[in-house]
Amino acid sequence: xxxxxxxxxxxxxxxxxxxxxxxxxxxxxxxxxxxxxxxxxxxxxxxxxxxxxxxxxxxxxxxxxxxxxxxxxxxxxxxxxxxxxxxxxxxxxxxxxxxxxxxxxxxxxxxxxxxxxxxxxxxxxxxxxxxxxxxxxxxxxxxxxxxxxxxxxxxxxxxxxxxxxxxxxxxxxxxxxxxxxxxxxxxxxxxxxxxxxxxxxxxxxxxxxxxxxxxxxxxxxxxxxxxxxxxxxxxxxxxxxxxxxxxxxxxxxxxxxxxxxxxxxxxxxxxxxxxxxxxxxxxxxxxxxxxxxxxxxxxxxxxxxxxxxxxxxxxxxxxxxxxxxxxxxxxxxxxxxxxxxxxxxxxxxxxxxxxxxxxxxxxxxxxxxxxxxxxxxxxxxxxxxxxxxxxxxxxxxxxxxxxxxxxxxxxxxxxxxxxxxxxxxxxxxxxxxxxxxxxxxxxxxxxxxxxxxxxxxxxxxxxxxxxxxxxxxxxxxxxxxxxxxxxxxxxxxxx
Amino acid sequence: xxxxxxxxxxxxxxxxxxxxxxxxxxxxxxxxxxxxxxxxxxxxxxxxxxxxxxxxxxxxxxxxxxxxxxxxxxxxxxxxxxxxxxxxxxxxxxxxxxxxxxxxxxxxxxxxxxxxxxxxxxxxxxxxxxxxxxxxxxxxxxxxxxxxxxxxxxxxxxxxxxxxxxxxxxxxxxxxxxxxxxxxxxxxxxxxxxxxxxxxxxxxxxxxxxxxxxxxxxxxxxxxxxxxxxxxxxxxxxxxxxxxxxxxxxxxxxxxxxxxxxxxxxxxxxxxxxxxxxxxxxxxxxxxxxxxxxxxxxxxxxxxxxxxxxxxxxxxxxxxxxxxxxxxxxxxxxxxxxxxxxxxxxxxxxxxxxxxxxxxxxxxxxxxxxxxxxxxxxxxxxxxxxxxxxxxxxxxxxxxxxxxxxxxxxxxxxxxxxxxxxxxxxxxxxxxxxxxxxxxxxxxxxxxxxxxxxxxxxxxxxxxxxxxxxxxxxxxxxxxxxxxxxxxxxxxxxx
Numbered sequence: 001x002x003x004x005x006x007x008x009x010x011x012x013x014x015x016x017x018x019x020x021x022x023x024x025x026x027x028x029x030x031x032x033x034x035x036x037x038x039x040x041x042x043x044x045x046x047x048x049x050x051x052x053x054x055x056x057x058x059x060x061x062x063x064x065x066x067x068x069x070x071x072x073x074x075x076x077x078x079x080x081x082x083x084x085x086x087x088x089x090x091x092x093x094x095x096x097x098x099x100x101x102x103x104x105x106x107x108x109x110x111x112x113x114x115x116x117x118x119x120x121x122x123x124x125x126x127x128x129x130x131x132x133x134x135x136x137x138x139x140x141x142x143x144x145x146x147x148x149x150x151x152x153x154x155x156x157x158x159x160x161x162x163x164x165x166x167x168x169x170x171x172x173x174x175x176x177x178x179x180x181x182x183x184x185x186x187x188x189x190x191x192x193x194x195x196x197x198x199x200x201x202x203x204x205x206x207x208x209x210x211x212x213x214x215x216x217x218x219x220x221x222x223x224x225x226x227x228x229x230x231x232x233x234x235x236x237x238x239x240x241x242x243x244x245x246x247x248x249x250x251x252x253x254x255x256x257x258x259x260x261x262x263x264x265x266x267x268x269x270x271x272x273x274x275x276x277x278x279x280x281x282x283x284x285x286x287x288x289x290x291x292x293x294x295x296x297x298x299x300x301x302x303x304x305x306x307x308x309x310x311x312x313x314x315x316x317x318x319x320x321x322x323x324x325x326x327x328x329x330x331x332x333x334x335x336x337x338x339x340x341x342x343x344x345x346x347x348x349x350x351x352x353x354x355x356x357x358x359x360x361x362x363x364x365x366x367x368x369x370x371x372x373x374x375x376x377x378x379x380x381x382x383x384x385x386x387x388x389x390x391x392x393x394x395x396x397x398x399x400x401x402x403x404x405x406x407x408x409x410x411x412x413x414x415x416x417x418x419x420x421x422x423x424x425x426x427x428x429x430x431x432x433x434x435x436x437x438x439x440x441x442x443x444x445x446x447x448x449x450x451x452x453x454x455x456x457x458x459x460x461x462x463x464x465x466x467x468x469x470x471x472x473x474x475x476x477x478x479x480x481x482x483x484x485x486x487x488x489x490x491x492x493x494x495x
Numbered sequence: 496x497x498x499x500x501x502x503x504x505x506x507x508x509x510x511x512x513x514x515x516x517x518x519x520x521x522x523x524x525x526x527x528x529x530x531x532x533x534x535x536x537x538x539x540x541x542x543x544x545x546x547x548x549x550x551x552x553x554x555x556x557x558x559x560x561x562x563x564x565x566x567x568x569x570x571x572x573x574x575x576x577x578x579x580x581x582x583x584x585x586x587x588x589x590x591x592x593x594x595x596x597x598x599x600x601x602x603x604x605x606x607x608x609x610x611x612x613x614x615x616x617x618x619x620x621x622x623x624x625x626x627x628x629x630x631x632x633x634x635x636x637x638x639x640x641x642x643x644x645x646x647x648x649x650x651x652x653x654x655x656x657x658x659x660x661x662x663x664x665x666x667x668x669x670x671x672x673x674x675x676x677x678x679x680x681x682x683x684x685x686x687x688x689x690x691x692x693x694x695x696x697x698x699x700x701x702x703x704x705x706x707x708x709x710x711x712x713x714x715x716x717x718x719x720x721x722x723x724x725x726x727x728x729x730x731x732x733x734x735x736x737x738x739x740x741x742x743x744x745x746x747x748x749x750x751x752x753x754x755x756x757x758x759x760x761x762x763x764x765x766x767x768x769x770x771x772x773x774x775x776x777x778x779x780x781x782x783x784x785x786x787x788x789x790x791x792x793x794x795x796x797x798x799x800x801x802x803x804x805x806x807x808x809x810x811x812x813x814x815x816x817x818x819x820x821x822x823x824x825x826x827x828x829x830x831x832x833x834x835x836x837x838x839x840x841x842x843x844x845x846x847x848x849x850x851x852x853x854x855x856x857x858x859x860x861x862x863x864x865x866x867x868x869x870x871x872x873x874x875x876x877x878x879x880x881x882x883x884x885x886x887x888x889x890x891x892x893x894x895x896x897x898x899x900x901x902x903x904x905x906x907x908x909x910x911x912x913x914x915x916x917x918x919x920x921x922x923x924x925x926x927x928x929x930x931x932x933x934x935x936x937x938x939x940x941x942x943x944x945x946x947x948x949x950x951x952x953x954x955x956x957x958x959x960x961x962x963x964x965x966x967x968x969x970x971x972x973x974x975x976x977x978x979x980x981x982x983x984x985x986x987x988x989x990x
Contacts, residue, residue: 022536025532025601026532028601029528029532029601029608030525030528032608033524033525033528033608035609036608036612037520037524039612039613040612041517053624056628059624059625059628063625065628065631065632065861066632067632067633067636067861067864067865067869068868068869069869069870070868070869070870071866071868071870071871072866074866076865077602077862077865080862080865081605081862083625084609084625084626084858085609085612087624087625088613088615088623088624088625089615089623091613091614091615091622092614098621098622099616099618101614104612104614106520106524107572109612109614110523110527110572110576112607113524113527113528114527114530114531114576114580116604116608116611116812117531117534117580118534118579118583118586119587119599119812119813120583120813121594121813121814125551126593127586127593127594127949128584129549129551129584130554130558130578130579130582130583131579131583133551133554133555133558134560137561137562138562141562157652157653157850157853157854158652158854159851159852160849160850161849161850164702168702178704178706179701179706179707180707180708181706181708182683182704182708183704185706188677199851200849200851203849206674207659207663207703208702208703208704209673209677209678209703209704210677210678210704211676211677211679211680212674212675213676213677214677309852317611317614318614318615318616318855319853319854354655354656354659354695354698355652355653355655355656356654356693357596357652357653357655357804357814357816358814359652359653359814360813363579366560366562367572367575367576369562370562370567370575371567371569371572372566373563373565373566373567374563374564375565376566448621454622
């Protein structure tokens with residue numbers, strides 16, 4: 001029976017100051033690590049389930065979420081840890097294809113563990129010297145890959161906030177008077193983003209006070225890419241209304257289809273109308289690491305800001321999102337930043353972010369990148385695309401069972417309907433599409449209850465619900481794709 | 496010699512899929528944990544230094560930050576881990592008094608390690624069932640402590656973003672048309688915050704498009720508390736200009752002095768003029784857990800939103816910040832959130848935050864709170880205040896060596912000048928204050944170079960640089976405070 005940690009002082013003597021306190025501390029921490037390693041082992045064992053699904057009400061009955069009045073002892077905490085992982089989805093499982101971030105890189109995990117032990121704030125060089133310089137070097141490397149010779153960057157808590165930064169910085173660079181006077185002193189500013197883009201640009205439009213009516217959705221072609229002529233038409237329309245178009249969000253890797261907007265033609269329009277070009281490559285940015293796939297982002301060096309999330313295609317742990325910029329958003333905070341410090345304060349990052357406390361998201365990426373080297377990431381990215389090609393090929397071979405909605409995916413997103421027996425050899429009408437949409441939701445329900453597979457689904461435009469499969473776990477092999485397709489048929493053939 | 500992980504497929508067989516791959520993986524992870532535990536042990540050993548300071552240029556010479564072309568082997572990665580911690584500041588050291596977040600709770604650390612192994616996104620119940628419900632229960636508990644019978648909440652990446660949420664939600668609740676139309680369709684909205692408040696309210700004013708001129712700084716009394724009559728005067732002034740006052744930020748625990756604005760009189764003014772009352776208790780919120788200290792936040796249940804950071808006084812790992820709200824900011828994102836899911840989607844959080852990817856910040860807090868229980872946190876908070884009282888008492892006893900700027904700290908912030916020998920027994924004039932300000936920066940330089948102690952400093956209003964000491968590490972004991980005061984004198988007596 002391990003001790004209850006009764007009082008603060010006792011606790012901080014036991015854990016970890018006293019002689020035997022150190023032993024107890026170490027044993028406790030190693031027990032937690034054992035539990036984690038066991039979970040990782042199971043996550044990588046193809047014979048285990050991806051999840052053991054419980055409805056919220058059921059889970060509340062079997063799991064004790066309460067904060068107790070009295071302290072729980074260390075044994076109970078270990079039980080809590082085990083139970084937590086028991087009911088958690090195994091996002092590292094090779095049969096988990098549900099999100100843009102799948103898999104668990106072991107080196108990145110080790111990096112995150114060390115990050116937690118270091119427990120510092122990415123605020124000033126003074127309190128995070130190594131990590132601040134690491135961020136400086138890694139972000140410089142990423143800007144070089146993009147083709148930004150100068151510039152500045154920040155790690156933000158997720159791609160939506162990185163996109164928000166881009167909007168803030170663009171406004172600040174182009175209309176600096178907004179900062180003190182507010183938007184009422186400016187003409188009506190207008191942003192443009194494709195109808196398939198991530199909702200965060202619209203979100204930034206609301207947050208920043210432009211209004212979502214002034215975040216104009218530009219139509220896409222059938223493959224989900226923004227149509228440059230449509231952009232120019234809408235820009236002219238805004239100008240005719242007396243508004244000021246100032247920001248174009250170009251998506252490289254849309255959320256659902258994985259489409260890449262054509263950067264060069266959009267950059268031409270931005271130059272012509274003096275608009276800020278932002279590239280949201282949160283999803284597709286990883287392609288820049290592969291000579292074979294970087295052409296999808298041709299022209300990215302013409303952007304003035306880029307969002308690129310290493311926690312997606314690059315497989316770093318969540319979360320790790322970069323905003324790679326030419327300019328910075330600075331708020332004056334001289335009570336926090338002394339210019340009379342005894343070191344070079346240009347490395348302090350606290351005054352260029354809208355956060356104050358900021359989590360250390362760099363070490364897990366830096367260590368992972370060291371472990372792979374530049375060459376390892378080429379193989380990593382190419383492997384994901386090779387597996388995607390394999391999946392597309394297999395689906396095309398089974399065209400009675402699967403309807404591939406977009407035949408040539410640009411990214412690792414594969415969008416399809418599963419066709420149960422009764423709908424095979426039936427003409428593909430609007431009614432059939434709607435029925436396949438209903439089947440998609442039902443099949444997902446069966447999948448969750450069986451726990452053997454996870455693939456996400458959604459509607460898009462006039463297409464009713466369809467599956468969007470993601471291969472971003474480099475542990476996925478051909479046999480996993482074979483399993484996925486067979487399992488969908490096993491679970492759904494009679495629907 | 497451990498292996499280089501050459502290719503993706505090899506890597507994902509070695510780590511951790513193959514028979515011996517699992518062994519290598521486990522050994523590697525346990526080696527990293529050994530390095531972390533050794534660091535924690537040293538951080539808690541009072542005979543070690545707090546930091547081994549290097550100027551940025553020096554550190555770049557001794558540390559290899561580069562991303563190499565070829566993969567590094569596991570041995571090299573372990574060297575990287577060791578070196579990283581070698582140059583990192585020990586924020587858990589009992590002689591580290593530098594930031595609002597000090598110390599390292601072992602249980603919270605274990606929680607963060609498990610969080611990393613689970614590597615999920617706090618987005619939908621589907622992919623994070625246990626953690627989403629945990630967040631639901633813990634935030635409900637925190638709202639109950641505040642006295643909000645209903646409401647909703649979110650964990651945000653830091654207090655600045657939590658405060659930004661408060662501004663966004665207030666605007667959304669009071670002027671919903673801004674969302675589509677933008678701010679140009681509204682009267683000029685005005686926010687109020689005290690001159691001692693955190694810069695994030697001004698930051699939110701810029702970000703949201705109000706303009707910093709419309710974030711009015713309200714004067715404070717000598718103790719750093721907002722003066723209610725001054726607030727009312729400035730509100731009337733804004734109304735006279737045709738503006739619309741709508742938001743008052745009331746700080747409970749200012750960054751430098753640790754002052755608590757008087758909530759009840761401010762709430763009266765907010766009611767009278769129909770303004771949203773936000774309480775920024777990022778720092779002082781922890782006092783609510785102690786029957787002895789919660790009176791400092793009397794009236795908090797009258798707020799409409801509260802920021803409260805468990806990573807500060809409550810000692811959870813960075814970062815953990817809550818925004819406790821009455822209403823929510825929802826963006827439509829139906830391609831991400833299906834209403835035809837086979838479970839109750841009211842627990843999905845993704846559509847109420849401005850983030851899309853969101854780190855799991857709940858488990859480290861939940862596990863820590865379980866380990867302490869409600870009763871343990873009473874002791875935790877009271878201990879921090881007891882140590883602060885001890886420090887104030889000791890400083891008053893040594894009034895020749897220390898000048899206590901605010902004699903009765905409301906929080907655990909203690910602000911003072913150190914007085915070197917040559918300035919003792921000298922009249923306290925403006926010149927002496929300026930000289931003590933210069934000495935503060937010099938003494939900090941000596942402190943960093945000695946590496947034995949860390950205390951932060953800043954100017955405030957007409958006060959030149961002074962030390963602001965924080966006791967938020969519950970491992971701090973009287974002997975650590977004795978050490979601190981003696982060490983300041985040892986390092987600075989001849990300045």
